[in-house]
Amino acid sequence: MGMTLAEKVLAKASSRKEVKPGEYVTAKVDQVMSQEAFAEVYQILKEEGIDRVWDRRKVAIMLDHKAPPPTVPDAEAHKLIREGVKKLGIEGWYDMRAGICHQIMGEKGHIIPGELVLGTDSHSTTYGAFGAAGTGIGVSEMAYVLATGELWMTVPSTIKMVIEGDLPKGVTSKDILLFIAGKYTTQVAQYKAVEFKGPAAERMSIASRMTMANMGVEIGAKFAFFEADQKTLDYLLPYVKVEAQNRVGIFQSDPDAHYDQVYEIDVSRLEPQVAFPHDVGNVKPISEVGEIRINQAFLGSCTNGRLEDLEIAAGLLKGKKVHSEVRLIIFPASWEIYLKALRGGILETLIEAGAVVCNPGCGPCLGGHMGLLAAGERCIASSNRNFKGRMGSTEAEVYLGSPATVVASAIAGRIVDPRPRKG
């Protein structure tokens, strides 16, 4: 019997020939990621008197959620993290000089197709864009992993989502994922692995694949995979350390692998999609959105702060102005993207149009800083969650859309269709 990507990773990680959905395994972890949550992880290790990690080469830590720190307790947490990194001799340390964790894990060569990557952040599913089994855990489990290099895991069953057709102009992979969350619910992949396949998935850029894998967790997924193809290798290899390059290869599921369920999704007539408050599954196509005025537009996050997203923004904003009653706040996802956008003149276009461009980081996505909402305010965001109180006041509303929808709406002052008008 063939295996899915999840089964292959967990079989290898538990040194077995094969594994089946529902089995419990003790998995050896290939790579871990932590950000501000590492303050809590280190505190636990300290309290237990653990002064070494199982492999300091396999740990990457960076600051992105609250960087630079907006409050004294945040500054204290950063200080504790720096102490921990030094004491434990962590090799993959980026401080606040790299960007959003999920973006820089790829950019700094920490992700290898077919490997198991655990992060103290739910959007660790992003690494599935490279055929890696990425998933989120909490701080206690991370302390356990750092001390031992392994963790108990359940082998998930896998669902396959076959994406077909050419995406219309002005519609992006974000819209596909929101459409899935709306149509099949935010529980469609609960406890399961997803494999995004089909011709549209193959044609997708790495950045667009990352958007969908990232939001895999929003439909409940444990892992959200794309197969690692030539495009993946071309992206990763320049970043991966020479001594690890022999581990990078094509990674595909077996043709006779078993899927729990198969969904076929034709995107050739897909409209831009918007998730209404306060649930990612509360989705409407743009034609049914109606008149929704906004106070803020947020472009960025681990979901949609990549160069192609900033290019879309610059394309829409060239020669235009952000609406006088809207704050458009933009965060490039990493320093690499920030510099590329700077050198390519993109930032200039954004700033001239009236956007506030901030340093790479999570920004207001999780209500940390840099653009929180007051009671009664509305924001259209390219991020991944619109939970009540997520971005500030519990009386504020967050709507989710693609980068194009966010920027077009920032110009119009209300949520609008970003697609070019016909005729």
Place this chain on the structure above:
Amino acid sequence: MALIKGKVWKFGDNVNTDVMAPGFVFTAPWEEVRKVVLHIHPKFTREAKPGDVIVAGKNWGCGSSREQAPANLKRLGIGCIVAESFGRIYFRNSVAIALPSIVCPAVSEVFDEGDELELELESARVKNITKGVELEGRRPSNDMLSIIAKGGIIAALRERLKIKK
């Protein structure tokens, strides 16, 4: 066999981690935090008492990996959560901090707020004492039970590394 008994607070589907541990109080002291844990149910926030339990719909704890979500409930003294299903990271975190959490697909139909619930953790037997109805939940695996019995994954780690406290 561990028996957990308590008065039920009832919640619907898709209650996310952020309303259990809001980002806007991440660095606030517990006295501030406790006022907003599950702020979508103001009566719970005001009146929940140690020993109370929660009955919820599907996807309880969807969203973030923040361990504060189950940890805040534990700190309030919530005895257990019986839900139709859980968000997976939240569920793992519950095991890791030894907060008993049981999947029981029919639980919402059988309980009203204020009913008395009894859970036998090992067998996942859920009883509505008020209504005299009994349900079978999904039995936790032996690994999970062993972590919970030890008091969480850090206690398990201590045992594994033979750390004396």
